[in-house]
Amino acid sequence: MSRLARAPHAHRKSYEPGYRPWVAYLYILPALLIYAGFVLWPILDTVRYSFYEWDGFSQPVFAGLANYLGLLGDQVLHIALRNNFLFIAFYTAFPILLALFLTAMLTRREIRGLSFFRAGLFIPYVMSMVVVGVVWRWIYNPAFGPLNQLLKALGLAAWARPWLGDFTLALPAVGVVGTWVQYGFCLVLFVAGVQRIDEALYDAAKIDGADEFQQFRHVTLPGLRSEISVALVTTLISALRIFDLVFVTTRGGPGNQTMVASLWLYRNAFQINRVGYAAAIAVVLTVIIMLVSYAVLSIRLRATSES
């Protein structure tokens, strides 16, 4: 069970008999002030901004729900949100399936140097997304990029493409990078999770005559439930707020083929000065992210309470 699920008061706190609770507030105050000033307050401001029409310089004009109504007819935003949901396949579905497959291969058997492999597979995840973007821009380079060179060397020159400039392939090309980054994270999470599963469950399954696949299906998978839901939440959030990678590789192009919500928000807020409108996008994006996280976690909680 997670730390958070335990209510804070469930711990027996140690405190002196003549204890003054305001001392605790003094310990919390510095962190709370800086968090409230630079994160919390601006979050509330975002909601406020979203009801105004403002170019960032002149006097803001109250606009009611006009910004939100504008979202409904915004073709670019619709493309962006659709792309965000397409990225979910690359950021969430593929990495989790791949990581589950690798987990099934790696765990439950003696593997020398597992920590070495794990460390290597995790590298893309710790790297700056800007570096990742620069690296893959070169790999996808139409003229001399390694991918097209490889295809030519294999006699598949006809398959060579200007990957990131291709209208149909740009989004999958960026998405593959997302998969490449995320599966290492899922794998590390799952491998750590398997180590926490009670060995007795496997013994019981073996006594019941379960083969390796059945053991995976009936012991490992249920045992990884909380890890899988964590992987779901974090990768879904990454897919919904993808920014750095798109900014560095395609800037939303060609056309708006890889436009995503965060990038459209950034353009509106800081390049075409529709600040109030951008704030409305931010509110919608944040609400979507919170709802999705909440949905995944509540499904998990229900599943846990049933079992």
Place this chain on the structure above:
Amino acid sequence: MKLHSGRDDPVNSLATSTHGASALQRRPLAGYAFWSRLRSEARRWVRAAPTYLVLVVFLLLAVTPFLIVALTALKSSSEIAQGVFRLPETWRWGNFVQAWTQARFAYYFRSSLVVVVAVVSASTLLSLLSGYAFGRMRFPLSGPLFLLFLLGIMAPQEAFIIPLYHNLKRLGLVDTYWALILPQVGMSVCFGTFWMRGAFADLPRDLADAAKVDGCNSWNALWRVMLPVVRPAVLTLVVLLFVWTWNDFLLALVLVSSEELRTLPLGLAFFQGRYATNVPLVSAGATMVALPTIVIYFLFQRQFIRGITGGALAGT
């Protein structure tokens, strides 16, 4: 679990074929024992071969792109057309010098360093204090206050970046180091508070009692008695905050405009936008941005994995 987690030297433990032989040198066996041992070892390896094959393929997939870029960084512009894995005729370390001076990576590096040191030290200190209060003290509203910090972990930067920019502009802080440091600290203390609260709450009760018997007030109990015990958690926090701050892009993109203040990821992004055709130079820049992360990652790999898995799991 059969994971050989006790092995500290993964490279040695990878030296698979010599395993049986080295055991033999240590402890000479009779001929029969040797052959049966060899046969069972061989059988084990044949059975494990597909697993290793898959592992090696995925390892190569993860690492090769970075190696390609590091190699490209050492070539001349004309050489990049001649095969990705072909070694350069002369190793052009000068590309790195050029990126460092001409492409201003020295500035970006300084900027990143200033921001990272300030953010990590301030956030760690503040998280230590607030995590201590949440983990070891009882006070009214501790539950709701803690939930407030959790909200800060969940909230994406997009939720506050727009007003943050305008607020900082009004304060005259846009395009200063403060703009890069203060909001990043504000975000970091949320995870930090959560992380340190867990560490303090897990401490044995005897420790706090001992501190009390010694007549420590809460301040001395924190620094003299508990800090030494929670040091591993602090180290993990430092490593995580380092990488998150080092890699941050959106804050820097929005909040600074002068070239001297750009952090490494931001500098790299602009540089590659402007000099996309000079592939070796862009690659040298990317390698320089990646290198500190790689070094930190390999030095503190264990903290990293513990932090990422523990932090993610606990966050649910």
